[in-house]
Amino acid sequence: MTQLALVIDLNVCVGCHACVTSCKQWNTSGAAGPLVDDQPYGADPTGTFFNRVQTFEVGEFPNTQTVHFPKSCLHCEDPPCVPVCPTGASYKRKEDGIVLVDYDKCIGCKYCSWACPYGAREIDEERKVMTKCTLCVDRITDTALPAAERKPACVLACPTHARLFGDVHDPESVVSVAIRERGGYALMPEWNTRPANHYLPRRRTELTVHAEDLVRVDNPLKIDGSRPESPQQGLGREDFAT
Amino acid sequence: MYHSWDSQNAWLRQIHTYNFLMVNAATARAAGIADGAWMWVESPWGKVRCLCRHSEAVEPGTVWTWNAIGKAPGAWNLAPDANEARQGFLLNHLIREELPTSGSGAVSNSDPITGQAAWYDVRVRIYPAEAGEPAETWPRPEQALQPVPGMSGAPKRRGWMAGLMKVVK
Numbered sequence: 001m002t003q004l005a006l007v008i009d010l011n012v013c014v015g016c017h018a019c020v021t022s023c024k025q026w027n028t029s030g031a032a033g034p035l036v037d038d039q040p041y042g043a044d045p046t047g048t049f050f051n052r053v054q055t056f057e058v059g060e061f062p063n064t065q066t067v068h069f070p071k072s073c074l075h076c077e078d079p080p081c082v083p084v085c086p087t088g089a090s091y092k093r094k095e096d097g098i099v100l101v102d103y104d105k106c107i108g109c110k111y112c113s114w115a116c117p118y119g120a121r122e123i124d125e126e127r128k129v130m131t132k133c134t135l136c137v138d139r140i141t142d143t144a145l146p147a148a149e150r151k152p153a154c155v156l157a158c159p160t161h162a163r164l165f166g167d168v169h170d171p172e173s174v175v176s177v178a179i180r181e182r183g184g185y186a187l188m189p190e191w192n193t194r195p196a197n198h199y200l201p202r203r204r205t206e207l208t209v210h211a212e213d214l215v216r217v218d219n220p221l222k223i224d225g226s227r228p229e230s231p232q233q234g235l236g237r238e239d240f241a242t
Numbered sequence: 243m244y245h246s247w248d249s250q251n252a253w254l255r256q257i258h259t260y261n262f263l264m265v266n267a268a269t270a271r272a273a274g275i276a277d278g279a280w281m282w283v284e285s286p287w288g289k290v291r292c293l294c295r296h297s298e299a300v301e302p303g304t305v306w307t308w309n310a311i312g313k314a315p316g317a318w319n320l321a322p323d324a325n326e327a328r329q330g331f332l333l334n335h336l337i338r339e340e341l342p343t344s345g346s347g348a349v350s351n352s353d354p355i356t357g358q359a360a361w362y363d364v365r366v367r368i369y370p371a372e373a374g375e376p377a378e379t380w381p382r383p384e385q386a387l388q389p390v391p392g393m394s395g396a397p398k399r400r401g402w403m404a405g406l407m408k409v410v411k
Binding site for chain 2: 017020021024028029033034035036037038039040041042043044045046047049057059060061062064066126
């Protein structure tokens with residue numbers, strides 16, 4: 001059984017929000033749209049976004065990390081938003097595991113947003129229906145598109161390739177390999193929702209500084225007549241293969 | 243969002259409508275400025291009231307912000323009460339285009355090699371705003387900019403679809 005999912009590498013996400021805006025661009029114009037913007041040019045603008053980036057700091061200066069954390073529906077294998085829906089609007093597709101909302105059945109009661117422990121659902125205040133990440137279902141299944149473009153808009157937009165897309169039930173897929181080999185983890189496993197989306201953890205960066213790197217070398221093109229001598233006379237880092 | 247660009251963009255505005263002065267938490271606490279509180283930043287040429295954000299990712303003794311998120315009321319055809327006009331601030335009040343000189347003539351405050359503006363390496367002092375002060379940036383123009391003739395008002399609610407634009411006034 002197929003379970004499509006995103007795997008997001010927190011080690012390379014730079015928090016640029018390209019996934020946020022490309023998601024809105026695709027989905028406001030597609031089957032899920034239009035996605036409302038309230039007070040777009042006034043005080044405290046709000047609107048519907050299927051994907052948002054949260055940024056937070058960890059640690060104390062100078063041992064600080066700034067973590068950018070993109071978050072959208074995790075397409076849980078046991079989604080708590082589905083059984084609470086009184087109309088059957090909230091459902092999980094059998095063929096690929098995508099969790100969707102049927103807007104024609106949704107009455108906007110918000111039970112699903114209370115049931116979701118991840119805060120991944122967004123009520124559309126214009127249409128009074130619940131909306132959420134569709135994994136760009138109207139894009140990834142569109143055979144009129146070239147195969148390379150049948151991916152969620154956020155995956156195609158990410159400038160650092162922090163977002164991977166594939167079937168987490170296929171052990172040889174790019175997402176399964178990434179989860180297995182790079183310590184991929186699911187959010188809040190204690191809820192037993194078994195999220196399909198996974199995150200790859202940040203990794204410690206080791207940087208080796210050699211003594212000669214700390215000596216400033218004068219500009220060899222200096223025009224005062226004499227070429228300066230390099231302060232490093234012996235063998236240096238460049239003389240060894242590392 | 244860079245500088246004042248894209249403040250007319252409805253989606254980018256929902257990411258940032260106003261800016262904070264980013265201050266190392268220990269530096270801010272030593273100055274008596276709480277996280278999210280109004281504060282003053284003052285240079286030899288001017289001062290600005292702004293919002294403080296404690297950060298562990300800033301070197302103690304250094305402050306920074308995104309510039310020009312703050313705007314005059316009504317600028318960019320935003321509503322006069324838009325966050326940019328109340329909470330956003332502009333650092334230009336702290337800097338000068340020219341360096342002080344001992345003699346006559348002016349020296350541009352720019353990098354002598356590249357010509358790149360060197361305006362923001364300026365020494366400042368920071369201190370908390372007092373309790374009775376207005377919770378908004380200073381200085382700010384009293385009069386809102388008026389729309390130019392022929393410009394229509396901005397919509398209150400909007401939803402885009404490819405090929406058509408739904409506007410609800």
